[in-house]
Amino acid sequence: MEAQNRNLSIYNSLSGEKEVFTPIHGNFVGLYVCGPTVYSNVHLGNCRTFINFDLVYRYLMHLGYKVRYVRNITDAGHLEDDADQGEDKIAKKAKLQQLEPMEIVQQYTVDFHDTLAAFNNLPPNIEPTATGHIIEQIEMIQEIIAKGLAYEVNGSVYFDVEKYNASENYGELSGRKIEDLISGTRELDGQSEKRSPLDFALWKNAAPEHIMKWPSPWGIGFPGWHLECSAMSTKYLGEEFDIHGGGMDLKFPHHECEIAQGHAATGKKPVKYWMHANMLTLNGKKMSKSTGNNLLPGELFSGNNDLLEKAFDPMVVRFFIMQAHYRSTLDFTSEALTAAEKGFKRLMEAVQSLSKLKTSASTSTPITPLINSFYEAMNDDFNAPILVAKLFDAVKLINAINDGKASITQEDLTILSKEINAFVFDILGLKTINDNDDSSLSKVMELVIDMRQTARENKDWTTSDKIRDFLAEAGIQIKDSKEGTNWTKI
RNA sequence: GGUCCUGUGGCCGAGUGGCUAGGCAGAGGUCUGCAAAACCUUGUACGGCGGUUCGAAUCCGUUCGGGACCUCCA
Numbered sequence: 001m002e003a004q005n006r007n008l009s010i011y012n013s014l015s016g017e018k019e020v021f022t023p024i025h026g027n028f029v030g031l032y033v034c035g036p037t038v039y040s041n042v043h044l045g046n047c048r049t050f051i052n053f054d055l056v057y058r059y060l061m062h063l064g065y066k067v068r069y070v071r072n073i074t075d076a077g078h079l080e081d082d083a084d085q086g087e088d089k090i091a092k093k094a095k096l097q098q099l100e101p102m103e104i105v106q107q108y109t110v111d112f113h114d115t116l117a118a119f120n121n122l123p124p125n126i127e128p129t130a131t132g133h134i135i136e137q138i139e140m141i142q143e144i145i146a147k148g149l150a151y152e153v154n155g156s157v158y159f160d161v162e163k164y165n166a167s168e169n170y171g172e173l174s175g176r177k178i179e180d181l182i183s184g185t186r187e188l189d190g191q192s193e194k195r196s197p198l199d200f201a202l203w204k205n206a207a208p209e210h211i212m213k214w215p216s217p218w219g220i221g222f223p224g225w226h227l228e229c230s231a232m233s234t235k236y237l238g239e240e241f242d243i244h245g246g247g248m249d250l251k252f253p254h255h256e257c258e259i260a261q262g263h264a265a266t267g268k269k270p271v272k273y274w275m276h277a278n279m280l281t282l283n284g285k286k287m288s289k290s291t292g293n294n295l296l297p298g299e300l301f302s303g304n305n306d307l308l309e310k311a312f313d314p315m316v317v318r319f320f321i322m323q324a325h326y327r328s329t330l331d332f333t334s335e336a337l338t339a340a341e342k343g344f345k346r347l348m349e350a351v352q353s354l355s356k357l358k359t360s361a362s363t364s365t366p367i368t369p370l371i372n373s374f375y376e377a378m379n380d381d382f383n384a385p386i387l388v389a390k391l392f393d394a395v396k397l398i399n400a401i402n403d404g405k406a407s408i409t410q411e412d413l414t415i416l417s418k419e420i421n422a423f424v425f426d427i428l429g430l431k432t433i434n435d436n437d438d439s440s441l442s443k444v445m446e447l448v449i450d451m452r453q454t455a456r457e458n459k460d461w462t463t464s465d466k467i468r469d470f471l472a473e474a475g476i477q478i479k480d481s482k483e484g485t486n487w488t489k490i
Numbered sequence: 491g492g493u494c495c496u497g498u499g500g501c502c503g504a505g506u507g508g509c510u511a512g513g514c515a516g517a518g519g520u521c522u523g524c525a526a527a528a529c530c531u532u533g534u535a536c537g538g539c540g541g542u543u544c545g546a547a548u549c550c551g552u553u554c555g556g557g558a559c560c561u562c563c564a
Contacts, residue, residue: 034564042564049564089562174559180492181560225562247564252493254563277564278495284556288563323513324503329496329557336502339514346513349528385504389512399529461523468526479527486527 006063010243011327011381013251013274014173018381023242024272029065030241031057032233032271034250035127037074038108039089042115043294044317044332045280045287049247051318051429052277052326052382054121056245058427059378069124070236072229073112075105076130076212076222088222091211101212105131115297118314120429126236130228134214137223137231141202141216143265150264153193155205155219161198164260170198173259173274174252200257202227226257233270234262244271248278249286277326282307284331295332309334312341313433319344322384322428343392348432350395351424353402354417360407365397367412371419378427387423394420445476449485452478 008021023029033053036042050071060067075090094101113123130137141157144150150159161170165178181198201224206213213220233241239262246255255274262270279286287294295305303311320340324330370393377386394416400406408416424430448467455463468478471487479486 036564037562046564052564174493176493176560183492245564248495248558249563252559253561279558279564281557286558286563290563320502328503331502333502336514339502341514343513346528383504385512389504392512396530403529405530456523459523465524472526477526480522480525481528482521488527 008059008063008379009381010273010275012272013276014271019273021273023065024240027064027066029060029067029243030237031060031067031069031243031245032229032237032241033069033071033124033244034229034246034254035071035073036108036112037089038105038112039093040108040289041296041298042108042112043287043289043296044300045282045294046247047115047119047297047317048280048321048330049245049277050116050121051119051321053245053275054116054119054429055322055326055384055427056243056275056382057122057124058429059382062422062427068126068237069122070126070128070233071124072232073105073109073127073129074228075102075109076228088210088212094211102131105129118297118301119318120315120431122429128232128236130223130232131212133228133232133235134216134223136235137227138203138216140227140231140234140261140265144202144261147264150202151195152218155221156193156201157203157218157224158194158199159202159224159257159261159264160195161200161260162196164264168260168263170260171256174256176252176256200224200226200253202261226254227261229254230258230261230265230270233258234266239266239268240270240272242271243273243275245275245277248276251276275326278329280321281329281331286329287332307334309338312337315431315433316341316344319347319388319428319430322430323388325381325383325385327381344430345433347388347391347395347424348430350398351420352432353398354413354420357398357401357408357413358404359410359413361409363408363412364406365408367397367408367416370394370397371416374419374423378423384428387428391420391423445487449478449487453485 009018010021011017012019031053033050035050036046053071057067057069076088090101090104093099094104097104116123141150144159145152145157148160149164150157162178164170170178171181178198182196203216203218203224204221205219206221210222213222233244244255244258259270262268281287282293282295285291285293295307297314297317299305300308300312300317301314303309316337317340320337321330323340323343370390373390373393374387377383377390380386397406401408448471452464452467455461455467471478472490475490477488477490479488
């Protein structure tokens with residue numbers, strides 16, 4: 001990609017401002033995104049975040065960066081809450097269902113991969129698991145203890161937030177002040193071990209009935225909530241890397257703790273650019289596993305949910321997500337998705353007609369400003385909705401050329417076609433929907449359309465309309481045009 | 491209670507101190523045997539009240555509403 005297109009700005013949550021993106025190591029970019037906790041099916045809200053970062057990954061690659069994209073799988077479970085004495089979620093579910101913990105992990109990891117593949121997300125380069133990096137996590141804890149910023153109590157190790165804050169700034173990412181945090185803390189059971197309620201566990205002593213546990217210098221236990229991301233990002237991307245992403249709800253305490261841990265262990269600030277994707281809302285509230293206010297991708301693809309008027313293709317959902325900026329909340333409604341579906345189809349039909357356009361000796365509308373506008377949109381903090389708007393400008397142009405109301409040279413068409421295809425398929429990650437992939441149905445439809453055509457030529461409107469109406473009842477829409485008759489499933 | 495975000499036309503959703511966002515729906519048109527589809531045209535909206543300014547929906551104050559985080563959560 002040409003250098004002039006490479007002036008990407010990213011909104012850095014750490015500074016609260018858009019900053020020009022400059023990788024730490026020349027052409028290489030390290031990208032870490034917090035992955036899912038695999039104790040239940042991913043819901044659509046989770047997917048939004050991963051789709052947004054898929055866009056980031058894709059655009060960075062389009063700009064010619066060599067990206068290493070790391071996204072973890074949290075399979076060690078997180079604490080249910082402070083009151084349940086450290087039982088982790090995966091272990092709890094395992095007991096309920098009489099399954100091995102890793103069986104649960106496997107089931108939902110597969111679901112996660114299948115779902116993201118349906119959304120046409122590219123897999124990350126490395127997808128490390130928390131359980132596979134216990135040793136790295138123990139080593140990091142030892143580093144932090146050696147620096148005097150963590151302490152052991154009864155086989156558990158806690159990070160000393162106040163001590164860290166004496167020389168560093170705990171709260172720099174989330175904008176919190178430690179005094180406010182202390183005053184706002186509620187006194188909960190099971191926190192008596194901690195020197196301060198703000199301290200968080202790096203290692204947790206495991207009760208005998210706890211299923212997932214590992215030996216450590218402090219006894220049998222399991223790693224703390226936030227440590228895995230620090231250990232794995234350090235291992236695969238280094239002590240300092242470029243971009244760390246995740247959902248807005250992870251900003252505090254998860255990412256704040258990551259900064260503190262990483263900084264404590266290595267003496268360096270781990271992340272140059274923090275990116276936070278906003279929530280997908282349903283009924284005006286964030287989707288959430290714990291409150292049940294969510295929608296599963298499978299329900300969306302099948303239409304099997306009362307909130308949905310019909311089923312939606314994963315690509316329609318992806319397009320819907322691309323029509324909102326990643327830092328804004330996006331409200332999910334069946335109506336909004338239906339609107340997105342129509343727009344998506346219009347865009348894709350225009351893109352497909354690119355290859356059939358007739359070229360002329362001259363170009364009526366210069367294409368360079370249009371193409372530049374694609375880059376300007378994405379360079380401005382990955383503004384996909386602006387990009388989509390500009391692509392619809394291109395749709396208008398394509399249709400005008402198709403109608404003979406505008407013209408384009410072969411040379412310009414080649415360039416335009418290449419760029420539009422790159423932005424639509426490679427960057428936005430959209431795919432065409434194959435309605436007509438059932439070959440036997442296609443054959444039958446060929447015959448039916450041919451019979452209807454014959455009837456129409458004989459002005460036998462009764463027969464032709466009967467065919468049309470019957471097909472409509474069967475969910476197949478007939479589309480007549482000058483070039484002939486097409487059909488589509490409704 | 492603390493910290494922060496947000497309120498845009500029927501719906502979703504960008505953006506900006508003065509210059510059309512875009513999509514969908516609606517309206518009109520072209521096409522068509524009639525329709526549908528497709529395509530073209532079309533909408534001066536920015537929560538209320540003050541203030542700053544030549545000019546604000548965009549900045550400031552205030553007020554009302556919505557939301558996020560402060561406990562696991564993308």
